[in-house]
Amino acid sequence: MDSSEQTRNFFLALLENSTDLLSIIDAQGNYQFVGGSVKHILGFTPDELVGKSAFDFIHPEDKENARTFLQKAASTKVLVIPIFRFTNKQGNWRWVETTLTNMVKDAAIQGYVTNTRDVTERVEEEQRKKKSQAHYESLFYNHPDAVFELDREGFMRKINKRMPSITGYTEEEILGSHFRKFVHNDYLPVAMDAFLNALGGIAQHIEIAVLKPTGELVDLNIAIVPVLLEGHIESIQCIANDITLLRKYDTFLKERSEQLNSIMERIPESFYALDTNWRFTYVNSFFTAYTKLTREELLGHSIWELFPNTLGSKFHHNCLKVIKTGLPANFDEQYSEDKDATISYHIFPTGKGVGVHFVDITEKKRELDKLEKLSLVASKTTTCVMLMNSELQIEWVNEAFEKLTQFSLEDCLHKYPWDLLTGPETQARTLTKIQKQISRGKPFRGEILNYKKSGEKVWFNLEITPVHNNLGRMVKFIAIRTDITEKKIKEAELVHVTQDLFQQNHDLQQFSYMVSHNLRAPAANVLGLTEILLVMDKHARMFDETLRKLNQSVATLDQVIRDMNHILTIRDNSYAQNRDYVNITQVCEEVLESLQEKLYYIPHTISADLDEKIEVWSNRAYMYEIFRNLLSNAIKFRKPNEVLKLEIRMKRQKNGVTILVKDNGIGMDVHAVENDIFKLYMKFHKAYEGRGIGLFLVKTYVNALGGSIKVKSEPAIGTTFKIKLKGNAK
Template identity: 45%
Template structure:
């Protein structure tokens, strides 16, 4: 172990003792062999207190590994400079020590590791504070919930936080180098430039402006501009921008609504005013000012009871106080003689700041009500239904005939709109809209409408509706007189149906005439010519046999046409009194498929049947059988040649209460644009490569219509065909369901 005797020179002693650096010598294990006297003013230890102790024991546990690593490294290197580490002072404080160790193990005068240490606690703490300050700044800048950016003194962007691109859709790279005026709406450029120059003069302040996003969208922002000072001069500005677009819109909406509300209140023809909790006027509309013959300005802010002391003992006075204490609205009437004779109907409402009052003079209404009482006495004796409603169409009175015609009592319709109870599923909505329009126009009118009695029975009413206007031209009542025109309407509909039937019959006759003239003429003329030729030909010749064969063919063709005529005529005659019965569709479909089973099996046809076993309609079973047979046979006849035939039969009930039968296939199909008008006519064929006379679809349509049904068809070439047949559950003759 070394001691002071090894340093005999007073010169070196003085230098070591008074040095600001801590000089010590350690062995390879880190134990102190020599400690300079300067350790005492820095760490508080006397030199002899550290001799023989290990330096690692005084080093903070988080820095010890670093110190040990340096000791290992110095064994192979000449010098190691260590970063600052924490060393425990005698008073228990941790001091930051910067140390350089030098390998002098081979020096005969030293034989150890020389450590030159310096206390850098103040420097480290200053640096930590600086880093902490920078961390706070970065957190405030980059993690701020609003957009924050920096402009240089020329107004160009230098930096921006992550919120900034979200505000205006420019990336940080795109924004750098741009001048702030490029983002400002032209109408705000002057104002924002002034604010920027104000910040350069050292004044922080806040303004509102309008900016444009990258896509040109306008955004309202609130901007706080703060100058950046460095050594007493402004080196740039920080800007904090917050999107207030929604706030501005809400503010504008509130102002607009307030303006609208004020306009509504001002447009009220009747007097209206508001009082605060001290009973002072806060609002007076022009109608109230006119009623009192005063200017609004001379009433606003004044106490109503001081302005009109005569009202203190009135019913109005007590009702106002009642509303103020209970918070519940009230309506009442009170006679007044000033400023003129009147009967006032008041409506008083509570508000957050006091009460609001609306009133009108009903003295004229009283006289009108008396007149209406006289009219109701007359109306109660008439056989027509009479309805009196208020201006909103709510029932105030009905006579006994109304109860008889509709089944509804006066109590059941009171304060209700008549249409709420009388209109139903089949009531024409265009008629309803027309009535509402005429009511709104406040003009007398008449209308006919289908309504429903209380028991659900349909009834046609002819109505005459007259508005009753008050002296100001406003509708105060409606008087409606209704007459039962059901029998008349039934006759009209029956005549209309008869005309429709005659039109159909006429078209059928035209088609039948065409059928006779075109389809009978050719075979008859052919047979007649052949018959005339036969006597002139040798009976034993081949020509005679050929002519005779052709004559037989013509006669056979003529016979087929006559049979078709009989079938059509029987259908036409039978349609007049066609007997209907409950027919199970599933059973009929099964019978037809079974009758075609041989062809179905031979051709590999797939039949998909989706018909409920309990699906029953009123129809002719024979007709239904023929319809199914014709349509399924057609599907087989006109199948596609390149794929197996699939026939699907479905049955369902639609929203109109009809049974919808769908028979579809994936056959050769037809071009509907070409065949649509000819499809159901006699002797029309659309597939020339198959046999047939062109009668089947004519019979199908005739039989469907005979059962009061209808048929539709949709077809696409090389895709398939779908027939839809609609039959009603109940086809009883009634003018309501025609």
């Protein structure tokens, strides 16, 4: 083998075993030569690439950038193309780094020499590092707690966005500052020890307080972790959790626990707690006095061992039942040693065992036995009898009370009478008087409005008598109630009738005055004109004129009489109306339809907010006349040369409906005429025709329906009528 052959083989071996891929491409990117190293780098043989375009193997997203660099290579000797993706024979994308050398003018090359290296592992490692760094930074900066990093001297190197809100300092004030600046003096030793331990590679948790610029203390739980880099402490990272509220809550719980313990010690009744092994975990002082055992003799010891006589008792069975079911138990049990003594138990689950509260009710039971005997006597009477203790809590009621008030004895026991029997209309003054008399130990006698369980009212004549023991101390109260509801109803009816008669008499006087005033003028005219006609020549020129005036006076007299008849008819029928459920919307629409002829030539707008579903228990004819008079007046008393604006609104109320009729007419001075607005034959606008009866009729209709009407008006602004109709609405 000659030397040239050896040299050729030497270079081929270099090309095949090189870690870089050497190739030659033309100006269009087609391979002219591919080195043998392509086999172990990309899996291709040189023949599989020669003659093909390099762009066919470049990732679609990287092609444009590669073409740009190939074009730049035409004017540059050496050009490094940024990393891009190149497919291998298995179809996997590999990251490659390529250097282009322009050797187009070299007669032996006539192209671009590419030196390509597979850098996939390096790129993926960098991506992993970036991802890890991104995760770390996200965790650091977006952590809900305050996160900060200290250098080896203890100065703040990095902080997250939560740090300023916890410390009260700005980011600029924190960064570069030593951590001692923020720690309260009382906690500096703890903080410094933890810092030194972290420099020694020890991670730990501490609880300290930091001082805000405002002087406010913030309690923090801080996790301190040393950061190791190549075996050395590079920095210290800390995560601080605000536990201020938690500490306050712990303090609150401790205070409440102390308060509860203080309360339990002051309760003059026995109380103790047992764990699931039936050992005493808590006893109050009253229980120790009751058992004549010390706390040391009770705590930690089994109740069944200390009190073996309770095994098999009702108390024992109920304790087991409470543990099993998790439900409380209330019961009474007699002492096994003394059949005359009775204890009332209340046993309840505590989560770690049971709590027991008991009261000796021996004396109370004896008194109840006596009461049962007394009740045999009291239960036979039709008068309501109630027995109360010295605190005015009900201990017993008779059957008559249960039947009349609908409250059973079980409903009443241990309740206060006013909690059961009083209602919205019970007079507070009466209750105050009762309590005042009783507090003085004196009896009370008077009338009171009470309520049955159903909410129905019932009037009683009430007598409360205190009962004293031999020492003169009040121990009981006996309350006797006699039903006087029917009597009170009749009294109320009498008062109502009296008020109605007074109002009707007053209205009649006003009506009589107005009618006599309006009858007198036309009647006097008739008499005067008649006398003139008797002496006047029938052929005289004034005879016909006088006769015409006589006719006019008679017509006026007739109109007044018809008005009287119409008004008296309304009043006579006010208690015997033909009522039914009336659809207010339909009535209003009918009135508006009847007024269309008047409205046709008048510029106007009508705004109606009416609920078609609402029906009111009323008189349809009266409602029609109310709307007709109010809307006719709005049309009549409109402002000239201005669009008439009518508003009609209706709203459902608790006890009926409210109707508003509003216009923008000429209005009137309400303060000047407020006492005469709804009077008969009152006219407030002399330039307009009318008899002054419309608003009087509206008021009469509304009163007949049991409603009320109010008016607001301003000159040149308009008038608003507000009608409230009581009664069922559906």
